[in-house]
Amino acid sequence: MALYDTLFSQLDVTSSQHLVTDSDFRSVSFRKQLSETVQSLLALKVIPIFNENDAVSTRRAPYQDSSGIFWDNDSLAGLLALELQADLLVLLSDVDGLYSGPPSDPNSKLIHTYIKEKHQGEITFGDKSRLGRGGMTAKVNAALCAVFAGIPVVITSGYATDNIIKVLQGKRIGTLFHQDAHLWTSVKEVGAREMAVAARDCSRRLQALHSEDRRKILLDIADALEANESLIKVENEADVAAAQDAGYETSLISRLALKPGKIAGLAKSIRVLADMEEPIGRVLKRTELADGLILEKTSCPLGVLLIVFESRPDALVQIASLAIRSGNGLLLKGGKEAKRSNAILHKVITSAIPNNIGDKLIGLVASREDIPDLLKLDDVIDLVIPRGSNKLVSQIKNSTKIPVLGHADGICHVYVDKSAKADMAKQIVLDAKIDYPAACNAMETLLVHKDLSNNGLLNELIVELRHEGVILYGGPRASSLLNIPEVHSFHHEYNSMAFTIEIVDDVQAAIEHIHQHGSSHTDCIVTENHEVAEIFLNRVDSAAVFHNASTRFCDGARFGLGAEVGISTSRIHARGPVGVEGLLTTRWILRGSGQVVDGDKGVIYSHKDLPLQLQL
C-alpha cells in the first residue's frame, strides 16, 4: 500500500486502502455502504485499493483454503466487480493473457477472446505464478464469475506500463471475456480452425486406407462428375451469365466457362491419376543400420493444404483429385465469380467421399475474409498454394508463417547466342511470347548476342515480332540501337504482347543478366554451340533451364507430371512444376529387435544400402 501511495502521489492522485474480510460480504448493509463509499471516493477522484485484511482474516490456511466468498485477490476482484457493478474488470498477470497451454510451451497460443464453449477443457494450465496466490486458473475463475453477471473482463500483463490504457482504448491485447463473446468474433475463427482440424483428421483416415480404396474414391469422383454434368452446367452457366451482366472482361469469362467436353476431360484425367503408381508409402531408401535394424525412408502426405485460386472452376477438380491422390486434406478458396460452379463441384466431389473418411476432407472456404484467419493456422495447415496474380501471391507470402508454394512473378528470358540458327531462334522467341502472353512461363526479356545486331538476325526477329503485333522496349544498349523506348527496370513482367530486349556481350553476360534481373522461373538459350549450351544449362540458377526449346514447355502436364498444383520458384521443398510428388513429405521408419544406443557401444553399424523392392 505504501508503494501504491508513493507512486500515485507522484501523479498527484490520492489513494485509499480498504481492508476487507470474507465475512464482511455476508452483511447486506456492508455491501450497500461499500458501493456508496466507492462512489463517493471516485467522485472525489480518490482511488480505492482493496486487499484482504489478512491480520483479522479467519481463514485457517490462507494459501490453500479456497472456501468462502473470496479466497484470493482474483476472486476478491471478481466479487468487487459484481458488488460495484463495474463497467470493466482488468486482471493483471505476469503473462500477456490466457494461453491455450503453459505460456512457456512454444505451441501455446494467446487466446484473444475466451469462448467458454470452445476453450473450456481445451486449455491446460501451467505452474502458478510465483508472485502471490492465484495463478491463471484463479484469474479465469474470477473472470467467468464476473462475466456471468454481465461484466466484461480483460486479463493482460501488468509488466507493460500502458496496458491498462490500451485496454480502455479497446486495443486487441490480453484475453477478453464477455458474455456475448460466443456470438461475435468466434464464428469465423472457430470455423477456420475447425475446418482445418477436420480436414487433417479426415486425411489421417484417408492415409490409413488401402491403396485400392483410395483409388476407388477417385474413380467414384470421376463417375459422379459425369453423372452430374447437367447440374454442373446449369450452375456454371449461371456464373457466366452473372459475370457477363457484371461486365467482366471476355478473357475472364472465357476462363470461367466450362466448355463442352470439359467435364468428360476432367473425369478422364482423374481416372489417369487413379491409375498412376501409388505415391503414398513408397520406400525411397532402405538401409541396414546394423544386424536386424532396418531403416526405411518412405513417402507420406504433407497433411493439410490451403489452395487459393482464381476464376477457373476446373482447377478445383484438378486440385481436389491431386490432394486425394497424395492423401492430403484440403481447404479451397475459389474466385467469387465462380462461386456457384465451385459450390456444385465441391458438393459432387465430397458426396463421393465415403463416410468412414468424412466429407470434411475437402473444405470450401466461403469468403475472402476467412483467408486471414486460415493463414494464422500454421500449426494445422502445412502448405499454402496461391494460384493467381502476383499480387495475390505476394500478399499471401507476406501474411503467413505457413510455407507458401508458388511464384510471385515469372520473368523468363530467352538468350539467342551468336551461333543460333535463325529460323529456330525466330520460332522459339515467337512461341515463348505469343503462344500465351499472360502465362507465367511466357518470355518477358529477350537477350541477344551483340554479333547478331550486325548479321541481320536481330532485324529479322524484330520485323517478325512487330508483324505479330508485339511491342518492344529496350535496355540501354538496345533502345539506342533500335530506337525504341527504354525500360525503367529489367525486372518487369508484361503479361501481354510486349517484352524487353537487350544486347549482351556473350553467354556469361547473359547468365549474369538473368541472375541479376530474373525471377528464377524458366530461362532458355538458343544456340548450336553445345559447349555454350552446357555452360548456360549448368550455371543458370533457375527452376527450369532450357536449350533450344520454348519456355512455354515449363508446365506440369507437358513435363508429364499429370495435373499440377502450380509452379514453384522457391528453392525449398519443390521447384518448378509441382504435381503429386510435391505434395508429399517423408517419414523414417526403423524396425529393430530391441537395439539400444548405449553410448554407441551397443551396436556395430553396417550402413548397408538395401534394394528398395523387398525380395519376396
Place this chain on the structure above:
Amino acid sequence: MALYDTLFSQLDVTSSQHLVTDSDFRSVSFRKQLSETVQSLLALKVIPIFNENDAVSTRRAPYQDSSGIFWDNDSLAGLLALELQADLLVLLSDVDGLYSGPPSDPNSKLIHTYIKEKHQGEITFGDKSRLGRGGMTAKVNAALCAVFAGIPVVITSGYATDNIIKVLQGKRIGTLFHQDAHLWTSVKEVGAREMAVAARDCSRRLQALHSEDRRKILLDIADALEANESLIKVENEADVAAAQDAGYETSLISRLALKPGKIAGLAKSIRVLADMEEPIGRVLKRTELADGLILEKTSCPLGVLLIVFESRPDALVQIASLAIRSGNGLLLKGGKEAKRSNAILHKVITSAIPNNIGDKLIGLVASREDIPDLLKLDDVIDLVIPRGSNKLVSQIKNSTKIPVLGHADGICHVYVDKSAKADMAKQIVLDAKIDYPAACNAMETLLVHKDLSNNGLLNELIVELRHEGVILYGGPRASSLLNIPEVHSFHHEYNSMAFTIEIVDDVQAAIEHIHQHGSSHTDCIVTENHEVAEIFLNRVDSAAVFHNASTRFCDGARFGLGAEVGISTSRIHARGPVGVEGLLTTRWILRGSGQVVDGDKGVIYSHKDLPLQLQL
C-alpha cells in the same frame, strides 16, 4: 492554399502563403529577410507555406525546364531547408519512402537509411508520380542537396495522417538521409548483405567446378586442420580457460573442449565426405517429352545457408564441410564462449579454399547483434538452420521469412504395448531416457498399455528407472495409480533425468496421445505383435517412427547420412536427420532441337521414362 488554410483553421492554427520565384533567391538581402520573416512567423505560431509564384515565374517550360536554383517543389523544399538552416526536412510522397526499385515491383525493398556509397547506382526509379512534378528522383536529389549541407531529411508517405508526428518522434518510418548515415546503421546492414551476396557469388563459382576439384578442396581442408592442430588447440584451450574463469557449467565446458584425437577425427570424417558419391548434378529423373526433347530433373545446391549454433566448435567443421560438399555458401554464427576456437577453425578452413572460389564462401558472423539483420535477407539467404535451445529455434522462427530447418522441441514417446517383451521394454525405455537425457531424441513420455499395470511389468520398469535415478511424473491415470506428482502438460520436454508416464488403453489411444501432445520428432513402439507394430508405424505422423529400437537412433550419423546439420520436424523440404541431401534442391533441364508449344499442336508428347544413367 485555400485547402491548407481551411484545414489549419480547424485546428486554430494560422497559416501564411509565400510565393517565391527562382530569381528572388539570387538576392542576398531577400535571403536574409526570408530567414527573419520565417523566424518571426514561427515565433507567432504562424505556419509559412511556400510555393513557386507560377504567375510571375519566368521559366519557359515549367514542367520540363530544370535549369535555375529550384525547378519544382522538391528542389524548392531543399533550397528552403538550406536557407532557413532547418533542423529537419520532411518530404511527403505517395509511397512509403525510397524503394530499391519501382515500388510496384514485389522485389523492391524500402530503404530505411539511404547511404550514398551503397545505394547510388543500385536503385532503379519507376514512373514519376502522377501527382505534380518531381517524382522520387526529384525528392532524392533535393534530399541529397540538403544532406550535403548537414540537414537530415526523411522521405515518407503523405497518406498516413500521423506520419509527420512519427518522424518527429524518431520512429523508423520512411527513408532517412543523414550526412553521417554511412558511419552508423549501415556498417552492420551493409555488412550482412555484402557477406551473404559474397557467399552466394562464391558458391556459384564452387558449383561450376569439376567434381574432382570440389573434392580436392575438402581434402585440403582435412590436411590443413591436421597441419594446424597445435594452433587450434592453443585457441581452444584459451576458450576453455576463459569459460572456467567465467564459472560456466561443467557440461558446457565439456562440449567446448576439443578432446585429444578430435582434430584427427574431424579430418577423417571430412575425407569420408570427400569420397562419397558426388551429390551435385545427379540426374534424379529423365523423361523423353517428345521426339528429341529430353527433360532431366537434377540436384543442385540450395544457395546460401545461415547456421546459428551453440558452444561445440567441432560443429563448425562439420557444417562447413557439408556446405562445401553440397556446393552451398555458408554464414556461420557460433557461441561466444567458443569465439577463439571458431575464429581459428574458420581461418584454417577458408585458407584452404582456392582463390578462384573466394574465401568469402564461408562467412563467420562476429556478433549476435548481426543475426536480426541477416534474418531480413530472405532474398539472398535460402535456409536458416538453428542448432541450439528451443528458445533459440523459436526466436529465429518468429523473426524471419527465410525457411527454417530444425525443431523447436523433441517430445519423443515410447509406447510399451501389452505384448512387449519385458526385458526389451526395460532396455529401450532406459536407453531412450538415460543414454543422453538432454538430447532431442531422448524419451520425454512413456505410454504404457493398461494391462501392464496388472502383470507387474509396469512396476518392474519403475523400480529399474528409479534405481537409475530417474524422476517420474504422471498423467491423470498414472499419477493416481502410482502415487506420483501429476504433470501440468503432456507437452513438456524435461531434457533431464525425468519424464512423464501415462497409462493408455491400446495402440489407438497411444497414437492419439502422440498426435495430440507430441512434437512429431521420434516415437517408438515396443511390441511383439507385428500387426500392432505396423498400425503404429503407418499411423504415427512423426519424422521418425521406430519399432523395438531406442529413440536415440534418430541421428544423421547413426542413420548413415554422414554428418548432419540438424533434425527437422518441419514437413516441408527435409524431415528427420538432415545430411547433404537436405541441403540440395532440384533444377529441371530441358534439351531440345527447336521445339515450340504452339497451342500444343506443335508436339506429340511421348512422356517416356528413360534410364537415369545415359547409355554410352
